[in-house]
Amino acid sequence: MKFLWFHLMPYTDLPDDFREKHPSVWVDIDSRLFDPQRAHHMYNEFIDELEFAAECGFDAVCVNEHHSNGYGLMPSPNLIASTLARSTGDAAICVLGNSLALYNPPTRVAEEMAMIDCISGGRLIAGFPVGTPMDTCYAYGQNPSTLREKYYEAHDLIIKAWTTPETFAFNGRYIQQRYVNIWPRPVQKPHPPIWIPGGGSVETWRWCAKMDYVYCYLSYFGYKLGKATMQGFWEEMERLGKEPNPYHAGFLQFVGVADTREEALKLYREPAEYFYDRCLNVDPRFASPPGYTSEATIRAKVQSQISAASIRDGIKSMQRDWQAILDNGYVIIGGPDEVAEQLRQVATDLNVGHLLLLLQFGNMDKELAQYNTRLFSEKVMPSLASLFDDRWEDRWWPNAMPPESRAQPRAEAR
Amino acid sequence: MVAERHATGKPGTAAGGGAMSGPTERNVEIGGLPCRVWEKGEGEPLGFLAGIGGLPKWPPLLERLSADRRVIAPSLPGYPGALGHDQLDTQLDWVLATRDLLCAAGLEGADLIGVSVGGALAAEVAAIWPTMVRRLVLVAPLGLYDPDQPMTDFFAIAPKTLPQLVCADPANYDALVERPEGADEVEWKIQQIRAASAAARLLWPLGDTRLAKRLHRIGNPTLLLWGTEDRIVSPRLAEKFSAAISGATEIQAIPGAGHLADLDAPDAVGDAVLTFLGRA
Numbered sequence: 001m002k003f004l005w006f007h008l009m010p011y012t013d014l015p016d017d018f019r020e021k022h023p024s025v026w027v028d029i030d031s032r033l034f035d036p037q038r039a040h041h042m043y044n045e046f047i048d049e050l051e052f053a054a055e056c057g058f059d060a061v062c063v064n065e066h067h068s069n070g071y072g073l074m075p076s077p078n079l080i081a082s083t084l085a086r087s088t089g090d091a092a093i094c095v096l097g098n099s100l101a102l103y104n105p106p107t108r109v110a111e112e113m114a115m116i117d118c119i120s121g122g123r124l125i126a127g128f129p130v131g132t133p134m135d136t137c138y139a140y141g142q143n144p145s146t147l148r149e150k151y152y153e154a155h156d157l158i159i160k161a162w163t164t165p166e167t168f169a170f171n172g173r174y175i176q177q178r179y180v181n182i183w184p185r186p187v188q189k190p191h192p193p194i195w196i197p198g199g200g201s202v203e204t205w206r207w208c209a210k211m212d213y214v215y216c217y218l219s220y221f222g223y224k225l226g227k228a229t230m231q232g233f234w235e236e237m238e239r240l241g242k243e244p245n246p247y248h249a250g251f252l253q254f255v256g257v258a259d260t261r262e263e264a265l266k267l268y269r270e271p272a273e274y275f276y277d278r279c280l281n282v283d284p285r286f287a288s289p290p291g292y293t294s295e296a297t298i299r300a301k302v303q304s305q306i307s308a309a310s311i312r313d314g315i316k317s318m319q320r321d322w323q324a325i326l327d328n329g330y331v332i333i334g335g336p337d338e339v340a341e342q343l344r345q346v347a348t349d350l351n352v353g354h355l356l357l358l359l360q361f362g363n364m365d366k367e368l369a370q371y372n373t374r375l376f377s378e379k380v381m382p383s384l385a386s387l388f389d390d391r392w393e394d395r396w397w398p399n400a401m402p403p404e405s406r407a408q409p410r411a412e413a414r
Numbered sequence: 415m416v417a418e419r420h421a422t423g424k425p426g427t428a429a430g431g432g433a434m435s436g437p438t439e440r441n442v443e444i445g446g447l448p449c450r451v452w453e454k455g456e457g458e459p460l461g462f463l464a465g466i467g468g469l470p471k472w473p474p475l476l477e478r479l480s481a482d483r484r485v486i487a488p489s490l491p492g493y494p495g496a497l498g499h500d501q502l503d504t505q506l507d508w509v510l511a512t513r514d515l516l517c518a519a520g521l522e523g524a525d526l527i528g529v530s531v532g533g534a535l536a537a538e539v540a541a542i543w544p545t546m547v548r549r550l551v552l553v554a555p556l557g558l559y560d561p562d563q564p565m566t567d568f569f570a571i572a573p574k575t576l577p578q579l580v581c582a583d584p585a586n587y588d589a590l591v592e593r594p595e596g597a598d599e600v601e602w603k604i605q606q607i608r609a610a611s612a613a614a615r616l617l618w619p620l621g622d623t624r625l626a627k628r629l630h631r632i633g634n635p636t637l638l639l640w641g642t643e644d645r646i647v648s649p650r651l652a653e654k655f656s657a658a659i660s661g662a663t664e665i666q667a668i669p670g671a672g673h674l675a676d677l678d679a680p681d682a683v684g685d686a687v688l689t690f691l692g693r694a
Binding site: 137138141142143144145146173174283284285286288289290291295298299302 | 499569573600607608610612615
């Protein structure tokens with residue numbers, strides 16, 4: 001079992017009446033709500049929290065990409081990843097990831113990820129999401145009808161750029177480059193492990209199976225709603241004759257742990273409500289640009305009656321009050337033993353070997369985030385760490401340089 | 415990847431009204447993929463390229479026009495009855511596909527009506543191939559971008575709000591897209607989504623196809639019709655089209671009609687078109 005400490009970097013000062021006064025946290029959020037001097041402190045505290053998680057023994061620290069988004073302050077996750085590459089020792093650096101179709105040429109992604117892999121001594125996990133409609137089609141103006149084709153083409157170019165020693169020409173449908181020859185090259189050979197954060201699309205499942213990439217389901221709505229999607233993934237894997245190795249999958253879960261359940265309920269209510277009320281206030285008009293979802297996926301969803309596990313449907317059915325957040329398992333709350341038991345069940349039920357944990361969420365401050373992180377690492381992680389390891393090998397984890405051959409950054413950088 | 419084709423409308427079943435007989439239907443191939451061509455009436459051919467959403471059904475305007483003219487309505491790639499929008503990557507691809515479609519439908523040198531999305535492409539064909547079009551009718555054409563009155567982003571709207579955006583009376587759009595008895599529920603829905611996707615492929619994100627660079631090449635007599643209640647593009651854009659087109663132009667407002675004036679006011683639009691074509 002692997003534990004990845006994930007930060008969304010939410011802006012923590014959205015006003016109390018945000019939902020009433022503002023139609024959307026995303027795309028056209030009012031920039032006058034953004035105070036750069038407050039953001040200076042937020043960024044530094046968030047980076048402290050990620051570094052603290054690495055010190056506490058989490059297997060990886062994890063960042064992702066959002067644009068024009070009040071709950072995700074990382075338009076460039078690579079900037080944060082590069083500072084973590086210096087300031088952390090053994091933890092993997094999971095960039096989950098870069099939305100490939102947004103980069104022209106996408107060799108930029110190949111270069112930056114190779115840089116992070118070099119700086120970190122081979123600790124990078126390379127995440128390649130298509131990206132949400134809000135990020136890609138609206139904030140970044142990409143055509144929804146060509147987004148996926150561009151994404152697949154960018155992927156092909158990046159893999160070829162990482163693995164081909166010779167300078168080559170790339171003549172794609174969307175990308176033309178006469179001289180592809182990235183410099184630097186990644187430490188990990190043939191390339192860093194590739195993880196694909198995705199919704200519930202059949203094509204993505206098949207593609208992950210074919211390419212042997214990790215499929216990550218990043219839902220904000222917990223294990224109860226996530227179960228249908230993960231079941232769909234494993235059923236597709238079985239149809240394709242792939243073994244049910246839990247490390248072939250990742251799953252995101254919010255967790256709040258305290259010494260007792262009563263204390264946890266007291267501590268985590270406010271940040272959870274902040275997240276589900278203010279951060280997920282997304283205007284539904286940005287949910288489904290025409291052409292973003294393929295006809296095959298629409299047919300599959302309708303015909304198989306799979307609950308459409310997309311952000312849109314999640315938001316539509318989303319609960320915001322505290323009791324519903326708890327009852328629906330959006331956030332797992334409790335004392336250490338209770339949380340460990342629930343997570344054991346989640347991991348076993350969903351057959352997931354990579355648990356991506358949001359232990360900072362909403363407007364949670366650094367002190368509470370670090371308390372949550374420390375308690376989790378000391379009292380929850382140990383009892384779950386060996387789960388799956390008797391049967392399965394994690395073939396999708398970074399293959400870093402041995403610690404003794406790695407550079408030692410100056411103490412001040414740590 | 416190309417989805418397999420599912421039948422959408424058959425002759426006789428396509429008509430909106432009970433007593434009307436529908437158009438005849440045939441398919442032509444554009445880039446190896448089928449595009450539906452509907453045809454009805456006698457006399458000189460009159461082409462029709464539809465607006466947002468295309469033609470899931472034979473609409474009242476075409477029924478009316480077909481009493482006077484041989485109306486031919488080819489479906490643009492991705493529009494109801496047609497595939498292949500996902501093969502079109504550039505403006506050149508779109509414009510060539512439109513020209514090929516008009517030729518295959520038997521509309522070379524014919525009068526041509528283009529509404530909304532269809533208007534943007536009809537204007538391109540008239541600009542680039544002067545002999546392809548005889549007289550041109552543009553109904554609230556897209557393709558220009560005016561920073562002072564930008565196109566409403568109809569690709570970013572709350573679910574179920576499209577009808578009230580494109581028609582002054584949403585019931586007119588609802589009637590066009592309402593699933594007829596016997597039509598497959600999933601495929602009927604996918605047909606609408608595909609049409610929206612095709613329009614997005616051409617127009618994303620601002621609706622600016624750089625048509626402005628080519629409008630001056632249009633030497634045809636051109637009628638510009640615009641619904642006074644257009645909530646997608648301001649009727650004031652008619653002046654910009656008129657000023658840029660070098661042929662003789664005429665602007666006529668359609669009172670009370672929305673962006674798809676052909677759906678809101680088929681009689682007024684039909685009268686204006688037939689008067690213009692009868693006179694010029």
